[in-house]
Amino acid sequence: MQRQYWSTRLQTNFSPEQLADPHVAESEQILRKCVHCGFCTATCPTYVLLGDELDSPRGRIYLIKDMLENGRAADRETVTHIDRCLSCLSCMTTCPSGVDYMHLVDHARIHIEKTYRRPFKDRVARSVIAATLPYPKRFRAALRAAGLARPMAGLLKRVPWLKTFGVMLDLAPAALPPAAARPEIHSAKGARRGRVALLTGCAQPVLRPEINDATIRLLTGQGIEVVVTEEEGCCGALVHHMGREEQALKAARRNVDAWLKAADESGLDAVVITASGCGTTIKDYGHMLRLDSAYAEKAARVSALAKDITEYLADLDLPEQAARGLTVAYHSACSMQHGQKITTMPKELLKRAGFTVRDPAEGHLCCGSAGTYNILQPEISAKLKARKVRNIEATRPNVIATGNIGCITQIATGTTIPIVHTVELLDWAYGGPKPAGI
């Protein structure tokens, strides 16, 4: 009886008019793949924490189905449970039926953004985030101001409609590294054996410019020319996850133009990305722009070029280094392991570079960073952070390594163990400076 239940695919009842919308047609195909087995619930961080079916992937799938099928505006209950989703994509790794939850929840978020009027304080907070974080100059200025206002964080958090701003102040670092201008071309050392474009990112160069420095040094040292195009900008992931589709597509088009110009001028082997959250989105540009006849093909080309830095380095066959006597806890960002399915490569590179690597327990669970989640859902985010830090500290590492700036910022506020980007350790092992804090 149970087997029969599991083998029954979700029935949908969309009208032909509804299915004429390609977004609805795609979501219908995704929904019909779900066999309601519930395997995904066990690995969903919000279900593990809250125990509510509506905060599980299966529950959210039902809510989305009901909202889209009835062609109705999003209601408060649906928005609450979709907002609590981290988009960590752990459910996609677990699902035996291949349900494409990522594109389903993306569609749901766009529908929510178009049809639901959030309370005034939420609208203001979201608009401030969308107008600040994706732009390095504005983000830097905002962090400077936040640093001055930081003593007020506790007070703001006690006022319900100012709470989000109090959380933002809490997350702002006490000091910022200076802004560094970058030349457009970083020449290969010795004989050139490759050429890549590097996404420098929006938040990352403001919070931790050392990551791009290490990447450029390591790549050029291995004979790879690195191009940093002036025209590139934020990948669009932050606003994409807020359902602000037009803003996300605008960012995607801008980057597609920038990188294809570099590719067509002098050739590119890859677009290298050092933040896995951005990598997941850029690898999805082809899908995001599939309905744009002017960009569909170009975006698919860029997605095919996109590589996480560890994917690119794995192909360079870096030489094995002597043991360094340093234990690294490797935190696999959700966007790395679930979004891009990159699991062993970063650890193999670290081991080859002479580090001892440990895997923390519950490695599949999100640290609670998830783009802007730690600002918009601070309570759940804090619980996930505490759980993640407990598991990491249990491995007794000298240092934590990960491949996503969001996770670095999140985990750093919960532990005294130094945390760095994987590429900073690799750069050190292959001749670069020792990362600060180790």
Ligand code: SF4
């Ligand atoms: S999303 Fe996948 S794992 Fe979850 S209930 Fe549906 S078929 Fe099962």
Ligand code: SF4
């Ligand atoms: S993306 Fe993550 S939080 Fe959202 S439903 Fe899937 S497992 Fe749960």
